[in-house]
């Protein structure tokens with residue numbers, strides 16, 4: 090039985106791919122970070138159609154769980170989860186940086202690589218890699234973690250900014266991980282940061298001090 | 303597609319409730335609601351990012367439970383429906399992404415609908431018989447306070463007025479905080495107010511003065527009321543006096559309910575519409591239901607209030623509205639719609 094993977098990543102722009110037995114059959118991608126919810130449906134539809142795959146033939150759904158800025162990241166994860174639910178497919182939660190690492194290290198073992206994503210507020214999500222292992226999967230030896238630029242040294246390594254994450258490479262990696270019996274992530278988005286909220290310190294005064302006297 | 307009694311699954315994620323509902327025509331089969339309210343309690347109000355995170359986690363369990371409760375096969379569905387707006391955009395996007403993918407995974411059409419009109423649509427699931435048109439609808443929750451004229455549920459809804467600042471539910475939360483009561487404020491103010499005198503303090507009725515009524519006849523404002531309550535309480539506290547919490551709560555609640563119901567009944571009279579429908583979570587307030595009933599009766603207006611589980615935000619009302627659209631022959635939405643945090647009520651379906 091063949092392995093039909095729908096790969097979904099919205100940790101940067103929106104990227105969708107269909108990968109059958111390790112071969113990329115269709116791929117749509119845009120770096121647009123403002124229109125994940127608008128785009129995700131038609132990209133899934135177009136890639137399935139182009140690959141000649143019906144939804145019920147999808148056996149696995151690879152989901153890029155981040156790291157990525159909050160709002161867009163969730164669109165792809167929700168879509169991947171719901172598609173897996175509807176199609177009766179197995180959901181494979183994955184690290185989005187791993188897909189970038191594979192894209193840049195494939196066929197080139199032993200090289201170091203740093204992958205970073207803009208985390209806003211002058212911080213970055215950072216992952217360090219040391220080539221590929223025997224199964225062709227990237228060896229991540231640090232991260233993903235949140236850092237300020239300058240806290241890490243990329244001089245000795247290749248350095249990639251994750252402005253686009255390729256779902257095609259995510260799907261290829263999912264296939265390799267399945268083949269090698271690797272563990273996937275738990276179903277938790279890699280936000281790497283707590284929600285931005287300030288605790289309330291009780292109600293604000295409306296009467297100025299002294300004016301009531 | 304079955305257009306006589308379509309089997310529709312609805313997804314609602316516009317605020318802090320993840321709602322999955324399943325209907326067949328006008329029959330309610332499942333209404334699963336997973337709320338993140340407890341997570342917001344420590345912040346004293348809904349935090350959009352916290353709500354959106356909770357939706358993502360709650361989706362699959364709620365979908366699973368709804369399908370099991372309804373006793374259906376996913377493949378039997380005629381369509382998937384989802385709230386496109388209005389609401390919190392990050393929260394809405396979770397539902398939109400999920401609904402599109404679910405529809406594609408099942409090769410079913412998708413209907414993107416309006417949350418506020420969904421509140422009105424909830425009424426068709428009750429056992430009081432079909433809703434008659436036209437009707438005035440008063441929708442009151444922590445997220446919205448809107449007065450609608452519904453001439454037809456699927457084709458003609460007009461916004462008569464809405465809050466120009468805080469939603470009524472938000473005002474309850476803020477006043478609860480002033481009085482040292484927990485979140486969410488509604489039920490706690492209600493509890494404390496039971497012992498108080500609603501006429502003890504005359505708090506202002508926002509946008510009811512003649513000068514406001516020209517421009518804001520059906521609009522609401524609760525920000526000034528909240529400030530008036532805060533000022534009243536502070537002055538007593540600063541003077542070292544005991545604050546009569548029960549009287550403040552009862553008088554505040556009365557002011558809110560007075561404005562809500564008087565403007566709704568005024569709309570019924572002005573438009574010659576002898577029907578009023580209530581919706582939204584604040585409908586849980588017993589005093590609101592009581593005053594609405596009194597005033598409706600004396601004005602000769604028939605009052606309808608859906609079951610409480612259909613008044614709070616839920617997926618069944620979204621499925622119900624889509625089901626009505628399908629029965630009216632509406633074509634599905636495209637796959638290209640987004641989350642629209644300010645979707646106007648005139649956009650009943652988003653294409």
Ligand SMILES: [Zn+2]
Nearest residue numbers: 443445582615
């Ligand atoms: Zn609502």
